Amino acid sequence: MNVPDSESTSPVGVFVGLATLDIIHRVSAAPAPNQKITSSAQFVAAGGPAANAAVTFAALGGTAVLVTALGDDPVAALVKADLAEFGVRVIDAAEGSIRSVPVSAVTVIESTGDRSVVSADAVNSDASPPEGLEAVVAGADVVLVDGHHPLIACAAAEHAAARVTTLVVDAGRWKPVMSELIPHATDMVCSADFRAPGTSDTADSAAALVGSGVRTVVTTHGGEPVEWWSEGSSGSVEVKPVAVVDTLGAGDAFHGAYAYYSTQPGSLSERIDRSARVAALRCSVIGPRVWLHELPIRGLESDNGEH
Numbered sequence: 289m290n291v292p293d294s295e296s297t298s299p300v301g302v303f304v305g306l307a308t309l310d311i312i313h314r315v316s317a318a319p320a321p322n323q324k325i326t327s328s329a330q331f332v333a334a335g336g337p338a339a340n341a342a343v344t345f346a347a348l349g350g351t352a353v354l355v356t357a358l359g360d361d362p363v364a365a366l367v368k369a370d371l372a373e374f375g376v377r378v379i380d381a382a383e384g385s386i387r388s389v390p391v392s393a394v395t396v397i398e399s400t401g402d403r404s405v406v407s408a409d410a411v412n413s414d415a416s417p418p419e420g421l422e423a424v425v426a427g428a429d430v431v432l433v434d435g436h437h438p439l440i441a442c443a444a445a446e447h448a449a450a451r452v453t454t455l456v457v458d459a460g461r462w463k464p465v466m467s468e469l470i471p472h473a474t475d476m477v478c479s480a481d482f483r484a485p486g487t488s489d490t491a492d493s494a495a496a497l498v499g500s501g502v503r504t505v506v507t508t509h510g511g512e513p514v515e516w517w518s519e520g521s522s523g524s525v526e527v528k529p530v531a532v533v534d535t536l537g538a539g540d541a542f543h544g545a546y547a548y549y550s551t552q553p554g555s556l557s558e559r560i561d562r563s564a565r566v567a568a569l570r571c572s573v574i575g576p577r578v579w580l581h582e583l584p585i586r587g588l589e590s591d592n593g594e595h
Contacts, residue, residue, distance in 0.1 A: 299551035300353070300427055301345045303544075304444040305338030305434030305458070306410050307356040307378070308390040309367050312536065312576060316398050328398060333576040334370040335392055337434035337458050340537045344544025344566065346375035347580040350551070353424060355444065357382040357415035357437050363389040374580065381418040381440055394536060401532040401571060410436040417443040426451055429551045432543060434458040438465040445472040454550050458543045470497065475504045475550065477543055482507070490515060506560060508542060508567075514560050525560040530572040537576060542567040 313327035334343075339354055346352040352375060358364035359382040367389065368378050392407035417440045425431055425447035431454070433441040442465065448455040449472040457469050459478040462485065470476070476497055480490060487493040494505040494517045504518040511532070513524040545566035549559040565585050573579035 298349055298351045299429040299548065300351045301342065301544075301547050301551075302353045302355060302425055302428040302431045302444065303338040303342040303345070303434075303547075304355045304431065304437070304441050306336035306390065306436035307334055307339040307354060307358060307367050307371070308336040308392045308407055309333075309363050310335030310392045310394050310536075310576065312394040312396060314396045314398055314534075314574070318395060318397065318404065329574065331575050331577075332366070334367045335394075335537065335576070336390070336436070337460065337540050337543065338432065338436070339367075339371060339376070340540030341432055341434075341458065341544035341547060342376045343371065343374045343580065344541045344583075345548045347583045348545060348548045348566070349584065350548050352376045353379060353428075355379045355381065355418065355421065355424065355440060357387070357410070357413060357440070358389055359383070359385045359387040361386050361389060363391065374577065379418055379421075379424065381415045381437070383418075396534055396536055398533075401535045403534070403536040405536075413437045413439075415440060422447045425453065428453055430454045430456060430547045432456040432458060432547045433469060434460075435463040435465050435469065438463075438468075441465060442468050445469050448472060454547075456543065456547050456550065458540075460539065470500050470502060473497075473502050475506065475546070476502050477546055478505065478507045479539060480507060480509045504556060506546070508539065508564075514564055516556060516560060518556055523557060525557050525564065527564045528568045530568045532571045534574050535571050538567045538570045541570040 312331040314329040319325045342352040342354045358380050390408040396403045415437045431448040457473045457476045459476050459482045484493045484496040490507045497505045507515045515524050542563045545563035549562045
């Protein structure tokens with residue numbers, strides 16, 4: 289297995305988790321039962337939280353490595369080809385085997401940009417860590433795990449903790465593996481829907497995570513301010529308003545940008561502001577890939593919006 293180039297001047301991010309094939313249709317309205325409708329546009333691209341975050345990291349100028357489990361069937365080849373096209377190197381823990389690659393059926397509503405996703409996911413995957421994973425993590429400036437492929441996620445988290453490497457956990461929703469990842473996490477980036485067990489709201493959940501030893505907890509709320517808790521302080525960062533046309537992968541873009549900016553100079557609020565601007569750009573452009581050509585965003589050095 290190849291490891292990241294230690295002589296590279298760009299930051300190295302290792303992303304561990306789900307890669308899918310996304311079939312995306314833009315529609316004027318969701319179909320009713322037994323109804324057939326014609327989409328106004330369609331796209332086929334690699335998807336999944338870790339994969340999308342890796343694509344964003346690469347587009348910002350980082351060296352992105354995705355550790356996932358795909359196998360050797362034709363669908364896997366499509367996913368790998370798309371990721372390679374956008375600068376992501378894939379380490380496939382299922383290489384040499386034939387397995388079912390998750391395919392996501394996605395609809396995006398034209399008028400609002402809201403998306404609906406049906407996917408098999410991989411939270412119950414039994415894929416084992418690939419040989420040489422420890423060396424791959426050792427070459428990383430930041431590691432992100434999304435909780436899919438749990439055995440691989442836990443191994444990567446343990447290796448990152450041993451190296452005192454920043455470990456970002458993408459916490460879109462609670463998964464059983466989270467209880468094993470939290471002790472190693474330095475940063476947890478949560479959706480507004482994420483709840484730690486026994487908690488009732490975002491602040492309560494963040495307090496529980498901080499109490500478990502997580503250094504920094506960030507919670508996104510769509511277009512509303514991003515909340516953060518870190519090392520005894522807390523605050524929020526305003527989100528730049530945009531005309532929303534496509535929200536698919538916006539959270540993943542935030543996570544990939546957060547991982548990238550965690551390797552750059554700047555305060556936590558600046559990191560959040562920059563990441564929110566990347567996610568806002570994603571929401572303002574139709575399609576899963578066109579928006580990448582507008583990165584990096586000019587003006588990211590502007591005020592950090594801390595409150």
